[in-house]
Amino acid sequence: MTSASSTTTQTFTAKVATPTTRLVGAMAIVSMAWVVLGGLFVTPSDVNQGDAVRIMYVHVPTAWVAYLAFIVTAIASACWLLSRKHAMGFDRVAGASAEVGVIFMAMTLLSGGLWGRITWGTYWAWDPRLTTTAFLLVTYIGYLAVRGLGGSLEQRARRSAVIALLAVLEIPLVHFSVLMWRSLHQRASVLSGDGDIKMDGSMLTTLLVGVIGFTCTFAWLVMHRSRVLAMQDAVQSSQLDAALQDRASESAGLK
Amino acid sequence: MSLVVDFRDAVVVFNGFPALAGATFQVTRGEVVLLQGPNGAGKTTLLRACAGLLPVVRGSANVLGIDLCVDRQSVRARVGLLGHANGLFADLTIRENILFWAQVIGASTDEVTATMHRMGIDGRIADEKVSLLSAGQKRRCALACLVVRRAELWLLDEPHAGLDAKGRDEIDAIIREASSFGATVLIASHELERTKGLATRSVSVVAGQVQ
Amino acid sequence: MSLVVDFRDAVVVFNGFPALAGATFQVTRGEVVLLQGPNGAGKTTLLRACAGLLPVVRGSANVLGIDLCVDRQSVRARVGLLGHANGLFADLTIRENILFWAQVIGASTDEVTATMHRMGIDGRIADEKVSLLSAGQKRRCALACLVVRRAELWLLDEPHAGLDAKGRDEIDAIIREASSFGATVLIASHELERTKGLATRSVSVVAGQVQ
Amino acid sequence: MSGLGARPISISRVARVIATKDLRIELRSRVVTNQVFPFAGLVMVMFAFALDNDAVLSRVAGGLVWLATLFSLIILVQRSFAVDSADGALEAQRVAGLDPAGIFIGKAIAVMAQLVVLEMLLLLAAVVLYRVELHISGVVLLVTCVICATAGLAFVGTLYGGLTAGARGRETLLPLLMLPVVAPVLIGATRATESAFTSGGAAVSDGWPWVGVLAVFAVVFAIGGILSFGSLIEE
Amino acid sequence: MSGLGARPISISRVARVIATKDLRIELRSRVVTNQVFPFAGLVMVMFAFALDNDAVLSRVAGGLVWLATLFSLIILVQRSFAVDSADGALEAQRVAGLDPAGIFIGKAIAVMAQLVVLEMLLLLAAVVLYRVELHISGVVLLVTCVICATAGLAFVGTLYGGLTAGARGRETLLPLLMLPVVAPVLIGATRATESAFTSGGAAVSDGWPWVGVLAVFAVVFAIGGILSFGSLIEE
Ligand code: HEM
Ligand SMILES: Nc1ncnc2c1ncn2[C@@H]1O[C@H](COP(=O)(O)OP(=O)(O)OP(=O)(O)O)[C@@H](O)[C@H]1O
Ligand SMILES: Nc1ncnc2c1ncn2[C@@H]1O[C@H](COP(=O)(O)OP(=O)(O)OP(=O)(O)O)[C@@H](O)[C@H]1O
Ligand SMILES: [Mg+2]
Ligand SMILES: [Mg+2]
Secondary structure (H helix, E strand, C coil): CHHHHHHHHHHHHHHCCCHHHHHHHHHHHHHHHHHHHHHHHHCCCECCCEHHHHHHHHHHHHHHHHHHHHHHHHHHHHHHHHCCCCCHHHHHHHHHHHHHHHHHHHHHHHHHHHHHHHHCCCCCCCCHHHHHHHHHHHHHHHHHHHHCCCCCHHHHHHHHHHHHHHHCCHHHHHHHHHHHCCCCCCCCCCCCCCCCCCCCHHHHHHHHHHHHHHHHHHHHHHHHHHHHHHHHHHHHHHHHHHHHHHHHHHHHHHC | CCEEEEEEEEEEEECCEEEEEEEEEEEECCCEEEEECCCCCCHHHHHHHHCCCCCCCEEEEEECCEECCCCCCCCHHHEEEECCCCCCCCCCEHHHHHHHHHHHHCCCHHHHHHHHHHCCCCHHHHHCEHHHCCHHHHHHHHHHHHHHHCCCEEEEECCCCCCCHHHHHHHHHHHHHHHHCCCEEEEECCCHHHHHCCCCEEEEEECCEEC | CCEEEEEEEEEEEECCEEEEEEEEEEEECCCEEEEECCCCCCHHHHHHHHCCCCCCCEEEEEECCEECCCCCCCCHHHEEEECCCCCCCCCCEHHHHHHHHHHHHCCCHHHHHHHHHHCCCCHHHHHCEHHHCCHHHHHHHHHHHHHHHCCCEEEEECCCCCCCHHHHHHHHHHHHHHHHCCCEEEEECCCHHHHHCCCCEEEEEECCEEC | CCCCCCCCCCHHHHHHHHHHHHHHHHHHHCHHHHHHHHHHHHHHHHHHHHHCCHHHHHHHHHHHHHHHHHHHHHHHHHHHHHHHHCCCHHHHHHHCCCCHHHHHHHHHHHHHHHHHHHHHHHHHHHHHHCCCCCCHHHHHHHHHHHHHHHHHHHHHHHHHHHHHCCCCCCCCHHHHHHHHHHHHHHHHHHHHHHHHHCHHHCCHHHHHHHHHHHHHHHHHHHHHHHHHHHHHHCC | CCCCCCCCCCHHHHHHHHHHHHHHHHHHHCHHHHHHHHHHHHHHHHHHHHHCCHHHHHHHHHHHHHHHHHHHHHHHHHHHHHHHHCCCHHHHHHHCCCCHHHHHHHHHHHHHHHHHHHHHHHHHHHHHHCCCCCCHHHHHHHHHHHHHHHHHHHHHHHHHHHHHCCCCCCCCHHHHHHHHHHHHHHHHHHHHHHHHHCHHHCCHHHHHHHHHHHHHHHHHHHHHHHHHHHHHHCC
């Protein structure tokens, strides 16, 4: 038993960092450093908002990457449902991506709240964008709770896949909420669809680099997290080996 | 000789505990098999796995020719399970409970009446809410629901529990009859004296394995 | 000779239905009485009435010298009831369940450990949530809770149900021991072969009356 | 006994039998009429207490009706599944191989029937208590809105109810999962109702796009439920 | 076994054992932390959403906190008794002759402990979300108010929870019975909290009479419960 578990450990320590993750990690570090420098020193402050506008370089990328994370969760879930063998890798990516997405969405709320305190004079308002964002966060916390309900791996995957596919439908609601109601929150200025971007060049560049940086961070986190989840599943399976042997000796003892 | 149940090294896990720890177990059509074994051995788990209710995570499990590792749904309409719980709707009467299953399955009302008479739950209590019945009366009702379903594989978990002497005789007769119609019956029970005569074969379940 | 249970023409009614229809029934200290009878006869009702859980609307009912028509509370601390339901807290472990009753009653932790060992529910399952146990393991736990209570009058409703052979032997030993310490025991059961040897006397309950 | 084996069971038959069973249990136990309805009424009154302002009240009447409906929905759904899972009857349905889509539709229909009655009463209460006005074109809008919203709520409720039924301690997961999802219904139905009530100067025609949103929502969750209910009620 | 017979069991021992048991079950199942707390939060958000008016919101923040507490109380109490009556454990407690007053106090203490944590979080949420302001004299008032109101709510909840526990279909009777009775707590606590928040121009000192009302309420129901709980949990 001990030899078996030590070999599994070895296999996985070997897999923890791969060239891909190293590359993505390096890209994340570089672009995040660029955002910090660009966001704090290079870009101008806003006419109306002053230096507060710099929060944008965190606020907007985290929001978009959280969307991305939830979409990845949905796609991975769909892949799990459709794949004939029900490869558990898809399920782990779905779970990891939702976890990271929840963290990023929380960062959006936090940064938005701070920003709002400065510009609107309040951390929170009952604005459709803000409220639907909060709902989206809660939905994915619920998703994670469903993943924690227990049962077999397959059941966990199946149940959470359904929830993920339904939950992702909320993203358009959040995105279009500013159009559907009168809103305090900024209307879409980058992703407005008319292709007309109303922003200073360096600001836009920094924002885009921010998006790349957060995306790389997201990818790096998801890759590592799903490996950790894979290891957890493997540990579970080796624990099952041990438990099976225990029961076998119990039955031999009773015979 | 067709195998109705074919488990090979089947493992069923609850939160990391292997309640079925590599069970190998075959049953051919028409057999009446008694499962015996100490408390917590895994009898209930084995029956529920046969009904497609529990995922088999290792080994292979075939019931009525269907591989349970692939499809746990389609076997269900063909098996009938009487568990420790009765599975009755507490707010409906005995008659309504049995009619529910009969309607779902397409059995006739006559059949319902006949089954109720047979199980001794006609008369006053037939239109009494199930929650108001005695333990044995509830068990009889659960049995009646099972009888109208006419399953190919009967999984009975301590069917005698709570039944009086007459009820016990009746259930023995039902099991014999089902088996004579070609059904296969698995019975988990601790009342060995009573079940031994009934079963064509008896196996013991110990610590999650079938011996 | 002191009467522990003294029912005379006792009537217990549920929604107009007399589940106990004039039962007359005496038990003296130290007896082990077996109640037998068909399903729905009123055995459970009789036991629950003895525990002071049901109002006796006609006739007289005395348990341990207390008139149940006047006071159904004070008898309770002195009787122990094992019903069809186990009365366990599903989210607590076996150990916590038994400790709960021990603490309430003032029994020692040693006693709890000893009882758990005796009922064969120490080891792995001792710290398992009750909702995750097998039917027989739950029953064993319920029995252990009863044993630590050391009641003067034991009311056991189908105590053997769900227990394996070893558990059945253990419960017989417990009943004998309790009776040797001066406790009185009423057992409602359908497993006559097993209980007959145990009981000093057996009565039948039929249609709400004791014969 | 005459032969063995399963006869083919159609989805619509399963749905019908299940809906009948659920409604019969409700009629028998009268839990909804006697307890959920008054509860919903109380919620409305409680709001009035907490807000304590007539002008505000009549403006938010629509929102309150749907909020009260939502809380009642949680109770309705919990009860609908408690009835099944009490003695392992939900498991019995699963093991009997009833088509999960049929179970889903049947249970949703039963919930819908109860909800519609409830909403009628709540709207009536709103009209009386909060003094809102209603015209004939408003009534048409209102009825359509109620139908679409109810279907959406019932489907979502049944879907998540199935997921959280059965296992111990899961019941309380229901509101957490369900409330964010039904938020669009709350908004849509509220806005449509406000238009129907012409509160805050809204025009009746403003309400129709919202009804469209509600209809889409109902269809999405009906399809989602039919496809996925089987996997959700599995252990 | 060494001799038979009941040892005397004091009320305080029963209360302690019961409270420990209830709290342990909650800690084990994490239902409250994981599900009731988020539910209460959602209720707050839902209100805000349905009302959709900032000025109104900050004026009624106090009311909303207590309304959310009330809904959570219903769930808490239902859960507290569901845990007991699931497998006949409440009956086992009755038949074991545990002093009903002890059971009452024990269960009320467990509910109280959970409620206090919940209220703290809700008040915090109100301060953040609804933009209310709080001064030191307000904090003193608020803490006293929370203590008195919580005690009152827990006693009423346990009292009616016991009444509705056990029998089938009675669970939904709980809100119906309880909500009207706790209306005074809702009003009193709301007014006191509003004073503490100085919303709508209220002065902090205005709140103290309401706290007095809350205290009287708590004492009345504590005594009522201790005297009558035994007869309520009888069949
Ligand atoms: C707690 C408060 C806030 C939350 C929850 C929040 C949430 C979000 C979300 C979810 C997005 C992504 C929208 C999308 O593209 O679909 C977003 C974008 C954005 N937010 Fe916020 N926000 C908050 C406060 C603020 C504040 C105070 C400001 C500035 C005054 C602000 C400015 C922006 C801008 C400029 C965008 C980019 C919009 C675009 O170009 O499409 N947000 N916010
Ligand atoms: N949901 C569960 N979670 C964890 N363990 C479980 C679960 N269900 C059963 N077990 C464990 O699996 C083992 C086998 O249980 P099972 O119910 O199959 O026993 P059984 O042979 O039917 O016993 P009995 O004769 O007492 O009915 C037991 O030790 C039990 O504790
Ligand atoms: N709460 C109730 N309401 C109405 N009738 C009841 C109620 N409880 C029991 N009865 C009826 O009283 C009769 C006696 O029930 P009881 O449970 O005492 O029978 P029993 O002898 O224990 O039967 P069994 O052997 O099946 O356990 C039954 O016919 C039952 O239907
Ligand atoms: Mg079993
Ligand atoms: Mg009985």
